[in-house]
Amino acid sequence: MKRRSLIQSAGAAAATLGAPRLFAQEWPSGPVRIIVGFPPGGGTDALARVVATKLSTMWKQSVIVENKAGVSGVLAAEYVAQQPSDGSTLLMAHINSHALAPSLQPKLRYDVQRDFVPIVMVGVTPNLLIAGPGQKALTVKEIVALCKADPGKVSFGSAGPGSAQHLALEMFKLQAGVDALHVPYKGSAPALADLMGNQIQYCFETMTAATPHVKSGKVAAVAQTRTKRAKGHPGVSTMQEQGFQGFEATTWYGLAGPGKLPSAVADKINRDVNTVLAMPDVQERLDTYGAEDGGGTRDKFKDFIATEIAKWGKVVKDGNVKVES
Numbered sequence: 001m002k003r004r005s006l007i008q009s010a011g012a013a014a015a016t017l018g019a020p021r022l023f024a025q026e027w028p029s030g031p032v033r034i035i036v037g038f039p040p041g042g043g044t045d046a047l048a049r050v051v052a053t054k055l056s057t058m059w060k061q062s063v064i065v066e067n068k069a070g071v072s073g074v075l076a077a078e079y080v081a082q083q084p085s086d087g088s089t090l091l092m093a094h095i096n097s098h099a100l101a102p103s104l105q106p107k108l109r110y111d112v113q114r115d116f117v118p119i120v121m122v123g124v125t126p127n128l129l130i131a132g133p134g135q136k137a138l139t140v141k142e143i144v145a146l147c148k149a150d151p152g153k154v155s156f157g158s159a160g161p162g163s164a165q166h167l168a169l170e171m172f173k174l175q176a177g178v179d180a181l182h183v184p185y186k187g188s189a190p191a192l193a194d195l196m197g198n199q200i201q202y203c204f205e206t207m208t209a210a211t212p213h214v215k216s217g218k219v220a221a222v223a224q225t226r227t228k229r230a231k232g233h234p235g236v237s238t239m240q241e242q243g244f245q246g247f248e249a250t251t252w253y254g255l256a257g258p259g260k261l262p263s264a265v266a267d268k269i270n271r272d273v274n275t276v277l278a279m280p281d282v283q284e285r286l287d288t289y290g291a292e293d294g295g296g297t298r299d300k301f302k303d304f305i306a307t308e309i310a311k312w313g314k315v316v317k318d319g320n321v322k323v324e325s
Contacts, residue, residue: 058272123294127250211232225239
């Protein structure tokens, strides 16, 4: 009996010792890159850098944020889909690349479900409906009335065709039964500059980009676009509170890897990012960006993406939304 117990104990110890070695074969030995599909300075980039800094310390390994901007985040997603599935290259997945593009871009060169492994949600932020300094209509009801009085003439800027901001406008037009003029820009910064200069009248803009200008008084916050108020703007009512039942148009971010990423690697990243997101200083940073509801399981993020693809696919179809490929 004793001999058998010793053999069993030795076997268990060998298995335990072997597990780290086996995992080490799957884990990347060099730097880990997080690819961001937007220029430095935006919300996606900022959140990626918060996470990367903490993971670098935790893993004792370089975690680098690399910006590959273009086509509202799609170029970065195409790039990551073609990288080795060894954990060395991750994507800061975004609503544009993973929920909007599948419906808007029929020639998309990746399949979200096939070519990516969802790892973990990093955060969900509302958009803010904001008004330029010259606008008199400063409630949703007043803006709807303005659009009905002047169909197709009231201007709304966005960060680009097919962006989350553009689709928030399309959802608004459908629910309000109005027509409005979409003015696309190459990013949030030029759209906000023209809004503050009264070249355009309104924007649905990410909370991250809009907040500094709201707080400075250069633009006015009309409504936020989640069904619950964000901590960062407790005094700004939601679209739902202003009569648009169920209006939910967010911008969200999460880590994903190439399609054949091993489960052991994805699970480790999920656990470690959950640890990072729970850190008080990280939570404080996320609150300043309006990013909430991050963390959770891989399946939670996977199911969320599937729900978003279906929701926005309906908006694109019902609104007959087209963008140039």
